[in-house]
Amino acid sequence: MSANSASISASSAGPKKSLKTFGDDIWKNKTAKINAELFTLTYGSIVSQLCTDFERDFKKVNSQLYAMGYNIGVRLIEDFLARTALPRCDSLAQTSEVISKCAFKIFLNVTPQVGNWSNNKDAFSLFLDENPLSDFVELPMDAAKELWYSNILCGVLRGALEMVQMDCDVWFVNDVLRGGQSTEMRVKLNRIMKDEIPAGED
Amino acid sequence: MLTEAWNFPKSFTFLLLKLQRASAKHNNTNLVLYRMSHKIINPSTSVAPANAAGSTGYDYTIGPQQTLPNTSAQSVASTLAGTRSVYHESLHPGAHGSHVSVAAYAFLFQEMVSQARNASKTVSEIELRLHRHGYHIGLRLLELLKFRSSVTPGSGRSFFHKAGGPAAATAGDAASGAGNASGAVGASGASSLGNAQDESLASNITTMKRRDLRLLEVLQFVHGPVWRYLFDRASDDLVKSSERENEYMIIDNTPSITRFISSTNVQCDFFVCGIIEGVLDLASFPCTVTAHSVPEDKFNRRVVFVIRFDQEVLEREALRF
């Protein structure tokens, strides 16, 4: 166990620092930017409209947001790989760092903290101290127990990781909007689809 | 309580006169009935002050609650201190991250469009949905941008320093000009964030920006500040129609939001139409906004937003100014 974790930290220690500079650099110099509030407002309009459309069935809203995110994820990964030209990750630890310090940084200009690793290192959490989706949001009473406001992010990660042959479950375990201490997304790797033909290509 | 109120016939007749004035103007009995019924359903203004401490906010079925501001308001505030709320966030433009990538926005926008497509049966329904999204945003932009622009320029910096307390201020001073300035400022910014959230912008405002009363003023607001906020530049032109009195046009040679959508069926500019209409509507300039693709040699995506004001706007304008 200790050897395992040591090797992970060793393999991720190298790129860890450079990944951050790498992500920062792309954000700073190679990314076209747009007003974050417009992004926040647009997403807010989408979610509140979905709540109306689905007659406040928040479970449906969650899964619709997830589906929208999935659609984004499968297209976003191409853009991401083209812009970063990063090689394949050789551990989930490295993947988590890339997600946090590059992907989140480049697209949303935030860097969630990675933590809460499972014992067998197949699952981790992303802690979103800042979340540009949810600025100025206060959940209505009836939504506070069921709605995962930023659920689109889970779909994005799920879709993007699937495109690089990682079959993952992604879900929210906590959200400050729901009165939680932090906003925590959980990523669990089920398996790596090594030699499979991507779905829909045969 | 009610009967006591009726013991004052004198004041009440006076009041009735006022209400008649109201009805004469609006020529709308419903309105007055509503104003009357407001009184009728609302005999409980004298909620026992003891209840106020456990107040859960304004309950419109009960009416105004009384409070002893020296005691209960404080206790309510303290019990609510731990709850996250929009009211603890700052309206300061620098309080949150200022930018996201255009790519992220494009992906979101595309998904919004396809969501609108899937939920609609006709093209006009898709356009209506996009328009509604824009309208939702436009309503908010009018209040937000006007309010923000009331803050005297420069007080933004003092806002953060003040919020950071003496520690942050000295850190900033010491670091000014030094090599590690950015680091120190970053640190003080982060540490002050907790306090900054409760700091109001209003305390930095001496005079509120004026409400726009004239048609041209409010159009200038859309052409300038709104466009700059959305697209980082003013719109390319603002023109009055020579044919129709109530028609104005805002021209965008290079629309930036819709350039990611390659579709001939759906006019995604309806989203922007919605934003414009939301701003103007809330400012009491009701209108209809449509988008028309009018390419010119150099700008093949050039869009003309046509704004048609309701007749009442022109009438008011003629009457007042």
Add this chain to the structure above:
Amino acid sequence: MPCYFAIIGARDNPIYEAEFTSQQLNSFPPELKELNPFILHASLDIIEDLQWQVNPQSINSGGGSGGFLRSRHSNNNGNCYLGKIDHFYGLAITGYLSYGNMKFVMIHSSNGNGSTPAQVEDGSVKNFYQEVHELFVKTLMNPFYKLNDPITSPVFDSKVRTLARRYLLK
């Protein structure tokens, strides 16, 4: 002095109401208290007229009721704060309009038992309105808030009451 405050939406519907009173400063006489919503709604017409005046405050303070009120802000040309717009048996009524024309209205009562007419301290009343305006903008920023719906948030309520304590009940 006790005050009755309300925000009125575009359909003449109150979206928020509160009474600010305190032990030291009396409350509304019970007979007047019931009339507050009435008095306030009756003044909405005046606001709708002032809404489109270029200088709503100067018109007002220059008028016949100006004796009550010595506006310190008659030369500034802001048009959100309308100043004192009406009076009713020793009560003073002030108004404020947000950019989206939400009507903020307040009835100020005098300290005593109605023998002296209510005084309006324009500077602090204006500050109060501006601060509440900011809270309203925050309310509106929430994507789940629908314009003209009642504002039921307890945080909003407690913040407004805190502001009332700071600006109105000195």
